[in-house]
Amino acid sequence: SQELEQSPQSLIVQEGKNLTINCTSSKTLYGLYWYKQKYGEGLIFLMMLQKGGEEKSHEKITAKLDEKKQQSSLHITASQPSHAGIYLCGADDNYGQNFVFGPGTRLSVLP
Amino acid sequence: NAGVTQTPKFRILKIGQSMTLQCTQDMNHNYMYWYRQDPGMGLKLIYYSVGAGITDKGEVPNGYNVSRSTTEDFPLRLELAAPSQTSVYFCASRDRGEQYFGPGTRLTVT
Numbered sequence: 001s002q003e004l005e006q007s008p009q010s011l012i013v014q015e016g017k018n019l020t021i022n023c024t025s026s027k028t029l030y031g032l033y034w035y036k037q038k039y040g041e042g043l044i045f046l047m048m049l050q051k052g053g054e055e056k057s058h059e060k061i062t063a064k065l066d067e068k069k070q071q072s073s074l075h076i077t078a079s080q081p082s083h084a085g086i087y088l089c090g091a092d093d094n095y096g097q098n099f100v101f102g103p104g105t106r107l108s109v110l111p
Numbered sequence: 112n113a114g115v116t117q118t119p120k121f122r123i124l125k126i127g128q129s130m131t132l133q134c135t136q137d138m139n140h141n142y143m144y145w146y147r148q149d150p151g152m153g154l155k156l157i158y159y160s161v162g163a164g165i166t167d168k169g170e171v172p173n174g175y176n177v178s179r180s181t182t183e184d185f186p187l188r189l190e191l192a193a194p195s196q197t198s199v200y201f202c203a204s205r206d207r208g209e210q211y212f213g214p215g216t217r218l219t220v221t
Contacts, residue, residue, distance in 0.1 A: 001170075033209055041214070042214045042215055043154075043201070045209040045210070048209055098156065098167075099159070101153045103152060103153040
């Protein structure tokens, strides 16, 4: 079965700093999703990547999927306290039915 | 659209009791999912459904049952609750793209 690993497990940055979160899959990714979860709340969809080499941006968050489609990165530029939360990557199996999440990266942004 | 709704928001169960967590979506999505999230951990898939009448096990199905009699509803049944089932439960639905999540049900079994 497919497994996703995320690094780092947790991250504390000063406001204004850039940061990167990585997601690595044990198998080829057919659809990679990034979500954000505020503590104690549900998940908010950020971005979806499907094609090797694809890159998407929304406001100060950029996500990339590598050419081999086994690793994705999420980059936040000029972090703000509002970026704090848990970032999770998730992926479809190749049939698009079963779904697996990574363990999450806990981000704290200090003002 | 209300999106994905879950009830109840909170529940405390005694060991051995049973309960049903309700999940309803009004987006006519075929795919629906149940996850559990333990403290400080990621989400683990319990069961999923690709359409009315079709369900399948995810990563951690033991101790749970589901049914999908309609497109809108996907209830999760806990039989003989155990302390290990203390968790936050999330329901989600999707069409082909991203999943839409409900607000979660926080369950404590004591």
